[in-house]
Amino acid sequence: MGDTDFAPSRGSLPRFLEHLSGAGKAIGVLTSGGDAQGMNAAVRAVVRMGIYVGAKVYFICEGYQGMVDGGSNIVEAHWESVSSILQVGGTIIGSARCKVFHSREGRLKAAFNLVQLGITNLCVIGGDGSLTGANIFREEWNGLLEELAQNGEIDKDAVQKYSYLNVVGMVGSIDNDFCGTDMTIGTDSALHRIIEVVDAIMTTAQSHQRTFVLEVMGRHCGYLALVSALACGADWVFLPESPPEEGWEESMCIKLSENRARKKRLNIIIVAEGAIDTQNKPISSEKIKELVVKQLGYDTRVTILGHVQRGGTPSAFDRILASRMGVEAVIALLEATPETPACVVSLNGNQSVRLPLMECVQMTQDVQKAMDERRFKDAVKLRGRSFEGNLKIYKRLAIKLPDDQIPKSNCNVAVINVGAPAAGMNAAVRSAVRVGIADGHKMFAVYDGFDGFAKGQIKEIGWTDVGGWTGQGGSILGTKRILPGKYMEKIAEQMRIHNISALLVIGGFETCDRIKQSASGTKRRVFIIETMGGYCGYLANMGGLAAGADAAYIFEEPFDIRDLQSNVEHLTEKMKTTIQRGLVLRNESCSENYTTDFIYQLYSEEGKGVFDCRKNVLGHMQQGGAPSPFDRNFGTKISARAMEWITAKLKEAQSKGKKFVTDDSICVLGISKRNILFQPVAELRKETDFEHRIPKEQWWLKLRPLMKILAKYRASYDVSNSGQLEHLRHHGTHGEPAAI
Numbered sequence: 001m002g003d004t005d006f007a008p009s010r011g012s013l014p015r016f017l018e019h020l021s022g023a024g025k026a027i028g029v030l031t032s033g034g035d036a037q038g039m040n041a042a043v044r045a046v047v048r049m050g051i052y053v054g055a056k057v058y059f060i061c062e063g064y065q066g067m068v069d070g071g072s073n074i075v076e077a078h079w080e081s082v083s084s085i086l087q088v089g090g091t092i093i094g095s096a097r098c099k100v101f102h103s104r105e106g107r108l109k110a111a112f113n114l115v116q117l118g119i120t121n122l123c124v125i126g127g128d129g130s131l132t133g134a135n136i137f138r139e140e141w142n143g144l145l146e147e148l149a150q151n152g153e154i155d156k157d158a159v160q161k162y163s164y165l166n167v168v169g170m171v172g173s174i175d176n177d178f179c180g181t182d183m184t185i186g187t188d189s190a191l192h193r194i195i196e197v198v199d200a201i202m203t204t205a206q207s208h209q210r211t212f213v214l215e216v217m218g219r220h221c222g223y224l225a226l227v228s229a230l231a232c233g234a235d236w237v238f239l240p241e242s243p244p245e246e247g248w249e250e251s252m253c254i255k256l257s258e259n260r261a262r263k264k265r266l267n268i269i270i271v272a273e274g275a276i277d278t279q280n281k282p283i284s285s286e287k288i289k290e291l292v293v294k295q296l297g298y299d300t301r302v303t304i305l306g307h308v309q310r311g312g313t314p315s316a317f318d319r320i321l322a323s324r325m326g327v328e329a330v331i332a333l334l335e336a337t338p339e340t341p342a343c344v345v346s347l348n349g350n351q352s353v354r355l356p357l358m359e360c361v362q363m364t365q366d367v368q369k370a371m372d373e374r375r376f377k378d379a380v381k382l383r384g385r386s387f388e389g390n391l392k393i394y395k396r397l398a399i400k401l402p403d404d405q406i407p408k409s410n411c412n413v414a415v416i417n418v419g420a421p422a423a424g425m426n427a428a429v430r431s432a433v434r435v436g437i438a439d440g441h442k443m444f445a446v447y448d449g450f451d452g453f454a455k456g457q458i459k460e461i462g463w464t465d466v467g468g469w470t471g472q473g474g475s476i477l478g479t480k481r482i483l484p485g486k487y488m489e490k491i492a493e494q495m496r497i498h499n500i501s502a503l504l505v506i507g508g509f510e511t512c513d514r515i516k517q518s519a520s521g522t523k524r525r526v527f528i529i530e531t532m533g534g535y536c537g538y539l540a541n542m543g544g545l546a547a548g549a550d551a552a553y554i555f556e557e558p559f560d561i562r563d564l565q566s567n568v569e570h571l572t573e574k575m576k577t578t579i580q581r582g583l584v585l586r587n588e589s590c591s592e593n594y595t596t597d598f599i600y601q602l603y604s605e606e607g608k609g610v611f612d613c614r615k616n617v618l619g620h621m622q623q624g625g626a627p628s629p630f631d632r633n634f635g636t637k638i639s640a641r642a643m644e645w646i647t648a649k650l651k652e653a654q655s656k657g658k659k660f661v662t663d664d665s666i667c668v669l670g671i672s673k674r675n676i677l678f679q680p681v682a683e684l685r686k687e688t689d690f691e692h693r694i695p696k697e698q699w700w701l702k703l704r705p706l707m708k709i710l711a712k713y714r715a716s717y718d719v720s721n722s723g724q725l726e727h728l729r730h731h732g733t734h735g736e737p738a739a740i
Contacts, residue, residue: 020334022055027333028074028119030060030067031091032098032126032133035310036172036186038318039091039125044082044548045326046123048710051079053334058119063126064098064133068106070113079712080577086548087313089189095126104144107137111144114165115154121166121333123326125185128178128364131169135342135357141165167342168329169357170322174309177221179367179382180360181346185325188317190217190224190309191231191629197305198232199471199626202266211256211267211292211300215285217309218272220368223387224309225272230394231632233430233470234268235259237398238275238283240371241379242391246278253295255399260298262464267298280374316546317630321347323545327706328352343725349671350699354725390633393640397434400463409440411501411650413643415461416446416453417479418507424631425475428506428639430466435643437463441650444498449480449507454487456494470632479507501653502646506639524575524611526550526582526603530596531618533587535692538700540587545707550574552585552707553594556698564599568606574712575611582611589692638676642669645678 029046031039043059050057057077060066066073085092100106114120124134145159171178174190194216201212218224222239229237236252238244244252256267269292275283285302292300314322325345332343332354342357363382370379380388415432417425429445436443447457469476484491495503533539537554544552551567553559571582584603586596600615607613627635649665667678689696708715 020053020331022050022053022330022334025055025121025334026058026117026119027055027121027123027330028058028060028067028114028117029077029093029123030063030125031093031095031172032063032124032130033095034127034173035090035095036174036184037089037189037310037312037314038185038322039095039172040082040085040088041314041319041322042125042170042172042185042326042329043091043093044085045323045710046330047077047082048079048712049327049330051077052709053330055121055330055334056118058117059093062094062096063130064101064106064110065096066094067110067113068098068100070109070116074113074117074119084548084581086319086546089310089312089314091125101133101137104140107140108144108147110137111141112148112153115145115148115158115162118162120162120164121168121336123168123170123329123333125170125172127171127173127175128361131171131342131344131357132361134167134169135361138165138167138342164338166333166336166340167357168332168336168354169342169344170325170329171344171346172322174224175218175221176223177219177364178344178360179363179384180344180355182349182386183317183321183347185318185322186310186314187223188321188630189312189315191228192315193309193312194224194228194305195231195471195626195629195632197303197308198228198268201268201303202232202468202471204266208299209260209265211269211296211298213269213271213285213288213292213300213302215271215273215302215304217305218274220274220371221383222272222274223383225270225275226387226390226394227629227633229270230390230397230636231427231470231629232268232270233397233468234270235398236269237394238269238271238288239391240272240274240276241367241383241387242376243276243278243283248277249291249295253292256292256298257296264464264467276371278374278376280372315628316543319546320542323706323710324352324703327709328354340725349675356725356727359727389637393431393435393637396438396640397431397636400434401438406438407440409647409650411441412444412499413441413502413504413646413650414444414446414458414495414498414500415477415504415506416449417475417477418449418505419479419481420507421473421475421479422507422631423473423627424635425477425479425506426469426472426635427627427632428635429477430469431636431639432504432506432643433461433466434463435640436647439643439647441647444500445477448478449482450484450487450491451480451482452478453484453494454490456497458494458498470636471626473626501650504639504642504646506635524580526571526575526584526607526611526613528584528586528596528600528603528613528615529618530586530588530616533589534694535587535589535689536694536698537587537590538698540585540590541700541704541707544583544585545703545710547583547585548710549583549585549707550711552587552704553590553599554587555590555692556694556701557704559591559594561594564594564602565606568603570713571603572607572610575607638669641676645669 027050047057059075059077061073148154149156149159171184173184174186176184176187178184216224220240222241225237259267271285289300289302292298328345343354344357344360346353346355367379367382413436415429433443443461444458445461446453531539535555537556540552540554550571604613664680666681669678687696705715
């Protein structure tokens with residue numbers, strides 16, 4: 001099956017895409033500015049979605065420089081052109097800074113080169129400078145074409161035929177410095193690199209008493225520094241948006257010496273590369289080192305991470321984010337009219353949204369202006385609610401107020417882990433304990449789940465007891481899958497004995513790259529992978545989207561032998577062309593009879609002579625290892641929010657003299673669409689399939705067609721939820737996205 005005969009005709013488009021035919025349209029895709037992990041996933045999605053709707057798609061290599069130079073820099077992309085690039089860092093089509101494009105003369109050359117190929121739709125993946133340049137180009141487009149016609153370089157008909165240019169942007173930047181989107185492509189991967197370094201440094205703490213100063217990238221944005229400080233429990237952080245108060249030198253040294261007095265072997269200080277003091281003077285990592293050595297005499301080392309943060313394989317988060325944005329960008333281009341302003345595809349919660357590009361650019365520039373004018377509180381607010389919230393939580397968790405400054409609540413609050421261990425549980429416990437102590441509660445840890453609760457395995461837990469917990473996998477408190485039913489009386493007795501007023505339960509209802517890489521030296525091999533998740537197909541589905549799988553079998557979407565046969569035939573056809581590897585995922589409980597062994601044997605038999613098969617059951621390795629930056633931060637933030645809610649409920653009960661339990665005093669906290677919500681358990685009963693321990697409606701199922709489309713299936717993608725243009729004032733930027 002070649003690329004040309006794959007592109008569906010107008011009559012054969014899936015039902016939801018009928019009004020979005022790309023027939024006769026040409027899309028150019030370029031990456032510009034600094035590279036970022038995940039850019040290739042975005043390029044792949046634009047190319048494949050463009051071909052899927054019947055458009056021609058062109059690579060514009062080397063960014064705007066390639067657009068100006070033309071010739072071999074602008075080439076048509078085919079389906080196979082973007083095979084096996086999901087897991088590759090950087091950008092396969094190149095990126096370059098281009099001064100010539102800043103001039104009208106340069107943009108005139110670029111317009112000429114695009115018109116020659118009929119390209120009037122532009123997808124730009126880059127930072128705010130790259131997107132601003134694209135908007136200028138769009139606004140000048142008609143005038144540029146008229147000038148080319150006057151010069152005799154194009155004919156008058158071309159001016160009429162190609163009269164307007166549509167522009168859609170995606171922000172590719174590890175700095176997360178663009179207002180309007182929760183996350184930019186590459187940010188999560190950069191956080192992974194930073195946390196890997198911090199975790200490696202922490203292992204040396206067993207041998208030496210040291211202070212480490214880590215300088216991270218971000219230009220004038222402190223997002224990477226702030227979030228990595230939250231994720232590793234750093235002792236001090238320096239941000240351009242929130243400079244330390246006057247006298248910070250003495251305060252920091254006191255904090256470090258107190259740590260040493262408590263036998264803490266390691267101090268970590270994180271510095272954003274654009275860190276400044278309140279007078280806008282730079283604070284360098286070397287200056288901090290000199291201060292610590294001079295004032296305290298501690299063995300102090302500086303690590304400047306630099307371009308390491310840009311390198312390596314993109315995280316699953318960045319691949320899924322970029323793939324979703326790429327598909328949304330193509331839909332936005334097809335829906336655009338001459339009156340549609342240039343837009344940027346953004347993430348808000350777990351929803352793709354479109355925002356006016358120049359509104360976002362303006363707010364991004366406003367942040368820098370506020371910092372230049374030393375209006376630092378305004379700068380933090382302009383970064384968005386979540387940035388502001390991150391900063392507030394970091395301060396609460398990093399610095400303990402003296403006991404005599406904390407008003408006592410006279411309430412005892414317990415924390416317990418239940419269900420299977422999950423990465424980020426320990427970060428959540430640390431956050432709950434410290435926020436609870438800061439709110440004046442006495443905090444208790446319950447060990448070994450409900451079983452331990454019934455046996456009285458309960459101990460008071462203090463501020464320093466949870467130091468260093470953020471980066472540890474599993475559950476330090478211990479957890480079991482035992483339900484509380486038969487222990488209710490004993491648990492109630494323990495709650496009375498320890499006078500527990502509130503209980504925070506952290507737990508549940510009770511990877512593919514390496515594999516693909518191992519196949520890179522082989523010919524035509526298909527891997528059948530079994531993922532965990534019980535009856536919930538989230539891991540299989542999203543893992544499939546992140547790894548470019550050919551199929552993912554899940555419980556929520558029933559399948560039969562005809563579907564399996566169709567998938568095998570589809571994969572066999574692909575394998576007969578240039579595709580060398582296949583990947584099939586199966587959720588562990590998707591079918592009682594179509595087991596992993598059955599699917600492996602079916603593919604093996606039907607693929608004889610074309611490909612061979614291997615199978616792998618991932619099992620509990622999915623629960624092991626250090627938690628990701630997302631899990632650490634999400635656990636920290638959501639647990640802090642839960643403790644604030646508990647504190648508010650306890651205060652309300654004390655003021656009203658309440659002693660009884662109501663429906664709204666037993667809640668589950670989580671993300672729903674764009675918001676973090678407390679939902680009473682009583683309400684959730686109606687929305688839950690208790691037999692299979694999953695929600696009756698799964699938001700991520702609407703992303704399922706994306707995997708199929710990008711794997712060359714004819715699938716219906718519902719664009720009814722696709723973003724109409726919204727306005728930035730409705731969004732808190734730099735939010736905490738759902739685990740997309």
